[in-house]
Amino acid sequence: MTLEITPSRLDSLFRPRSVALVGAADKSVFSQLAYRNLDDFGFADRTYLVNRRGAVTHGRSTVTSCGQIGDPVDVAFMMVPQAATLDALSDAAAAGIRNAVILSSGYGETGEDGRAAEIELVAHARSLDMLLLGPNHLGFANFTTRTPVTSIPGLPSEAGPVALLSQSGGSSSAMLDFASVAGVGLSLMVTLGNEAMITAAHVLDYVVDDPNTRAVAMFLESVREPDVFRQAARRALAAGKAVVALKAGSSALSARTAAAHTGALVGNDRVIDAVFRDLGVIRVDSIEDMLLTAGAAAYLGRLARPGVGVVSISGGACDILADRAQDFGMSLPELAPETTRALTEIMPAYGTVQNPLDVTGSAINNPSMFTGAITAMSADPSVGVVAVVNSLPWESDGRPYATQAFVDAIGDGVATARGPVVHVNQVQQPITKYTRQVMDAGRVPYVLPGLRQAVTALSNVAWWSGLTGDRAPDAVGPVVTVAAERRRGAWTEIEARALLADASIPMVPGHLATSEDDAAKLAAEFGGPVALKIVSKNILHKSDIGGVRLGVVGEQAARQAYADVAASALKVPGAIVDGVLVTPMRSGGVELLVGVVQDPQWGPMLAVAVGGIFVEVLGDSVLAPLPVSTARAAEMLRGMRASALLDGVRGGRPADVDEVASVITRIGDLAVALGGELESLEVNPLWVNGGMIEALDAVVTWSPK
């Protein structure tokens, strides 16, 4: 019997018709909080309390087993001790309950015994065809259906478009608090706990199909099912639902901390960056940015253009915004002549028509300047969203709100604008009931709090909006097959060269010499200086034993070099030597490193770097999961800090970046085609001189069987 965790199957968990609170007890804080939530949300009449002794609990009668409930129940919310959970699962299953939310701790997070108990728990649930959420978490709440199956206090009372998924139970309460403070409405909140069966990736997959969810905020300490996550993230991107992730573990210390409290493996952070970028997952670095970006994406949707038009009454705010826009890569386009014309009509003579626009103090006497400025900005051909900077109140001072006229004028702008408009609060402030009244009166639907946070959210949404998915992820170029018996160990350079050549990757010319005469003849043929390298599958570090000679000029020198290099093999007793590879030396241009390694979680990862001293001194490399399109490969090249080298420095010729990108793509495609047994494939250097591109050396190794 297979238990599939599909969106449709999860629907009965996250939209239950009724819930059994198993282990309900007056003296349990968790039980109290869970029941209070169900009651507060009007779900008490669809809640059944199961108490071992049948005692009156939370003021209600109880049953001693699920079987006694009689009515159909979708979810058992279990808060029984760990030791009693297996029996409780059996009892629930016998009553036809197919989903369990296991609050109890004492599983994988506690050590060896706990891990064994968790494995047993999952096996038992599978045998009962039951889905498990948790254990060791705080449940979930569906705000759309008003079903709180959670012991988190202080749930927001209103629903909204953002699904919140958290691997941290302890932080989820703070996340809910901030969602309330910032006015970010939630559709669903799920705490994941140990993810014994249902992972964050499964829930992400579920909410892609949830009509009430328009964006997803995720707090992650690790990604436990990379393939499910990948597929769900791709579906979300296609569905136009932004996925915003706060992924812990960017520091070594955090990796230690996360390991300490969840036992999860925190992956290499640069790989996570590259994978998220590839999947269109927006990565943020605070709880606040996670919820604000998700809220903005849900409210604004995909922007037609990345440009932000800014309207403000504070010159200081314009300055700060412009600075942060530059920091975070938010586009503040110059205005088109027709926009400038329209704004000039509105603005006083001493004002400056530009983006960001300071409407000046004139707006105090004439608030409708806001409306006019928003309308004009929104019509600009480079503007995808208008951000209006203003301040909203959070506490009433007992008098009518002094600048309600500004809010009204901005609301008029929202109504008449040609594109989306967002109100930005100049500083972080809560959206209180009073704030909401002021907003509603002015018909201002959404607010981003604080200039830096607003710039972060808008640049995130703009980046996500521009993702085109320029290449189908499974489209792979050349199909090169390698017989199974050859997929082992480290290949010689001769073998690696042949493989790359088969895959249409340009190689520097080279031939195997097996005598001094051969070497002399090849040196003469190639003309300029040559390199000689020992070729033996037993010799991995050729240079270390003197198996490499570079810059050898002339036939006589070639003979001597051959003799020296061949002799070096004697230092590796028993080495089988194929001969000596002779290649012409290349000079000038730029040397790149193009390497592929297998990430244990995410599969083949491509690294591109400027070779030589730059990668040594600066660690200047760019990562991407494979395959990569040529457009992406070109972006990687441009993403290197030393990318100006490609433009040609000190009289060098500018590199043909498109052609280099195309070669990189082919190297990546080759690695993908070779499959998971490939351990590494590295071209170092890939020599680039204008339009001349050649792999000067290549390494291929295979994973131990």
Place this chain on the structure above:
Amino acid sequence: MTLEITPSRLDSLFRPRSVALVGAADKSVFSQLAYRNLDDFGFADRTYLVNRRGAVTHGRSTVTSCGQIGDPVDVAFMMVPQAATLDALSDAAAAGIRNAVILSSGYGETGEDGRAAEIELVAHARSLDMLLLGPNHLGFANFTTRTPVTSIPGLPSEAGPVALLSQSGGSSSAMLDFASVAGVGLSLMVTLGNEAMITAAHVLDYVVDDPNTRAVAMFLESVREPDVFRQAARRALAAGKAVVALKAGSSALSARTAAAHTGALVGNDRVIDAVFRDLGVIRVDSIEDMLLTAGAAAYLGRLARPGVGVVSISGGACDILADRAQDFGMSLPELAPETTRALTEIMPAYGTVQNPLDVTGSAINNPSMFTGAITAMSADPSVGVVAVVNSLPWESDGRPYATQAFVDAIGDGVATARGPVVHVNQVQQPITKYTRQVMDAGRVPYVLPGLRQAVTALSNVAWWSGLTGDRAPDAVGPVVTVAAERRRGAWTEIEARALLADASIPMVPGHLATSEDDAAKLAAEFGGPVALKIVSKNILHKSDIGGVRLGVVGEQAARQAYADVAASALKVPGAIVDGVLVTPMRSGGVELLVGVVQDPQWGPMLAVAVGGIFVEVLGDSVLAPLPVSTARAAEMLRGMRASALLDGVRGGRPADVDEVASVITRIGDLAVALGGELESLEVNPLWVNGGMIEALDAVVTWSPK
């Protein structure tokens, strides 16, 4: 008559015994707001209203001129039209008023005529011995003395230790809002406006002596009096009062925006960074961080050690904190054995004793774990401050606060800890009256909102706390004098070499050849390859005309090179040629660029970079105002992205960084000694190979008279 803007003189402005509202009018919003503030703060009985027609205003009788007031008045708050301001000043001065706060606009911010009016305004005030704040601003408020001379609505009602200075009037209201939201108490708030007379630097100088101010928050668009600012910032550092600046203009666009609305010159942003760093001014990038960092510095004071010990009940919060600590350079020290021992006694077996510390869910049943953990952490020899992550409520749900016990336990920790303790809210939340009740009940004095913001504030305070002022700023090494008539134009390399040698800067050997024989003899003496360069004060770009030969080997080649280089001078008709400089070539090692230029605002600035391709491709340079200590010069070397080059790559010898730093300091000292007429002094390259350090080329130019 000179009018000096001294702290004691400013005291009568910022702590007035009484205020005259000149131009008070019922129909003026500014007048209404100003009077309302004075009334709300209980200052109405020390406020006199001056109205042109003597009409009853704001429900009070008025006088038609200041002379009619009779009582002594310290400040005239002027809201008369621009055209009437000069007369109003005379009237106020005649009544003995020595300070004017000019709200009116229509001055420098509006263009040529306005600038003329502003100059006239200042001249008039000077002739009357009156101090001017503004014009074109919104006044100031002294919260300690409860004197609001401002038209900004919604002033905070409680005073605190942070002085807030803003060059933006339009944003100051939002800044006050955030100070209230975040619970950052203010001593004084001053909007600067056009700074016609009193600048932000003067007010900074004033608050250094204000006993009610413990830290300063400044929003700056430009620094108008660099010398006053510099001196005031140094005094603040010495007084242990942190200065936190949000300086706009880091982007080209923001510079444009600021220019548009204040007419201020926005300086080069990298210079500002370097100067602020040198002065110990903390630079931030949002209004929120400005106020939170200033609040934290005021509350915590100087930390004895930079290490932060973190105590939290959320593992997720620990992870996020650790990540951001790494991003912002906040130190999370490993705990000492005795701390680990103490914490192990408190923690459950399944918990992990580390920093950051997750006290685990055990604290739910045993909140005193917080107290114990804080006490133990605060005693750790590496911990300078304990940050306790928790959540506080902002709205009552009508029930007693559920986790008051946590707050109480944290308050107990604050009381018993050996060092400072700060409560960190897991997310941004307002400090409402309810929050304050909960805090007060638990004796928790101060809260930082949001993990990222808390890490920013604490790392800022830790950086500032560690400033030692390792060298008196006016200590300058070698005194080298250059006769006045020689301080002009561009010097020849021979002249520059002599100057540097006088200042004990090691030069590559070199001699002037004036014949082919000389050149051949020098080449023979030096042995290896040599460089030949034309020496003429009329030839600036030697290479362009063929006036440089590098890598010349042997006597015959030297003769030919001499002939070629000498001949190159013919391409510059009329050039007076001194001869040809012959120096040995150097290879290996690292080439640095060490240059000094004069910043128009801040004086001589030192730039250090890795020379050659690195500075070309990466723009990898570090700036500092002069003079620099050797410790600072060493920091600059370590601050370059390519600093690993100094450790020796590819078999190179590690540089003697201390000795290189010492040479850089001498170059800087030389530039300072040469004075403001020096335009630029550049050593490029400064060649470093292990302990061998030589200036291979030098340029000295002087400003046009």
